[in-house]
Amino acid sequence: IFKNAFLQIPELSKCSVLMRERCRVEETIYNMQQTGPENLQVISDFDMTLTRFAYKGKRVPTTHNILDNRLLIDENCTKKIKKLLNTYYPIEIDARLSTEEKLPLMVEWWTKVHKLLMEQKIRKDLLAQAVRESPSKLREGYKMFFDHLAEQNVPLLIFSAGIGDVLEEVIRQNHVFHPNVNIISNYMDFDHTGVLQAFKGQLIHTFNKREGALAHAAHLTELKGRQNVLLLGDSLGDLTMADGVSNVQNTLTIGFLNDQVEERKELFLNSFDIVLVKDETLEIPNAILKNIF
Ligand code: C5P
Numbered sequence: 001i002f003k004n005a006f007l008q009i010p011e012l013s014k015c016s017v018l019m020r021e022r023c024r025v026e027e028t029i030y031n032m033q034q035t036g037p038e039n040l041q042v043i044s045d046f047d048m049t050l051t052r053f054a055y056k057g058k059r060v061p062t063t064h065n066i067l068d069n070r071l072l073i074d075e076n077c078t079k080k081i082k083k084l085l086n087t088y089y090p091i092e093i094d095a096r097l098s099t100e101e102k103l104p105l106m107v108e109w110w111t112k113v114h115k116l117l118m119e120q121k122i123r124k125d126l127l128a129q130a131v132r133e134s135p136s137k138l139r140e141g142y143k144m145f146f147d148h149l150a151e152q153n154v155p156l157l158i159f160s161a162g163i164g165d166v167l168e169e170v171i172r173q174n175h176v177f178h179p180n181v182n183i184i185s186n187y188m189d190f191d192h193t194g195v196l197q198a199f200k201g202q203l204i205h206t207f208n209k210r211e212g213a214l215a216h217a218a219h220l221t222e223l224k225g226r227q228n229v230l231l232l233g234d235s236l237g238d239l240t241m242a243d244g245v246s247n248v249q250n251t252l253t254i255g256f257l258n259d260q261v262e263e264r265k266e267l268f269l270n271s272f273d274i275v276l277v278k279d280e281t282l283e284i285p286n287a288i289l290k291n292i293f
């Protein structure tokens with residue numbers, strides 16, 4: 001019977017799709033199909049998961065890097081943020097380091113960047129323009145992904161260590177900020193004149209999403225009673241995004257392996273049910289959803 005469910009997803013046979021346990025994937029999709037969209041919730045990372053990693057040979061900016069616009073920050077600040085990126089990003093994706101080793105360094109990175117941003121007196125009313133002028137790009141197939149979930153009333157939780165205000169503007173400008181979307185992220189705190197003065201709440205970085213999940217996602221009432229979880233991410237840290245969901249029956253995790261492919265392939269294969277190698281599209285998640293609906 002599982003073969004049957006599988007045959008309807010020919011996309012899974014593409015050579016960019018890797019699976020450690022094909023049978024488990026088949027069985028999970030079959031189970032999700034049986035219980036239907038009313039029992040499903042989707043939890044997704046944002047940067048480099050819903051957005052592209054690269055486009056026409058150039059890196060696509062993350063929500064943090066979208067702020068790199070003279071409207072918002074000066075040249076000196078750009079230089080400092082770039083330097084921090086060059087120092088800390090290689091650590092974030094280093095396959096030889098454990099999460100425990102990375103954790104304090106990620107806190108350091110985010111804290112330093114947020115401090116620099118706060119010094120720039122960023123204006124809330126200029127954020128939308130900065131997003132419009134940025135080369136930010138959602139993955140190919142994003143419209144179908146967001147629209148289908150909204151049509152089926154399937155909640156989509158976007159869980160991002162990026163900047164929430166920027167993230168919202170990106171999906172708004174792409175016309176996919178539908179009512180089924182919930183966001184957990186780092187939000188800017190503006191003073192009464194609309195100038196950035198701080199970041200709200202507990203800092204979220206790549207490797208503490210579990211705490212964020214327990215603090216926030218666990219309280220989202222629309223997610224209660226939906227025991228099937230489709231999870232999308234591009235970092236091992238993203239796997240803890242579903243930790244706030246109680247009574248999970250079926251979980252299917254999809255990992256986008258964008259960078260350091262050979263070094264991280266093994267690790268990703270052992271951690272995600274499906275690994276997508278240098279796939280800049282949402283074709284696979286869309287094919288799976290089509291099968292469940
Ligand atoms: O949405 P997501 O959780 O993926 O957002 C976090 C990503 O943003 C990290 O993977 C990191 O590489 C990136 N980042 C960045 N600049 C920072 C901090 C994080 O580009 N200052």
Ligand code: MG
Binds near residue numbers: 046047049233234
């Ligand atoms: Mg990401």
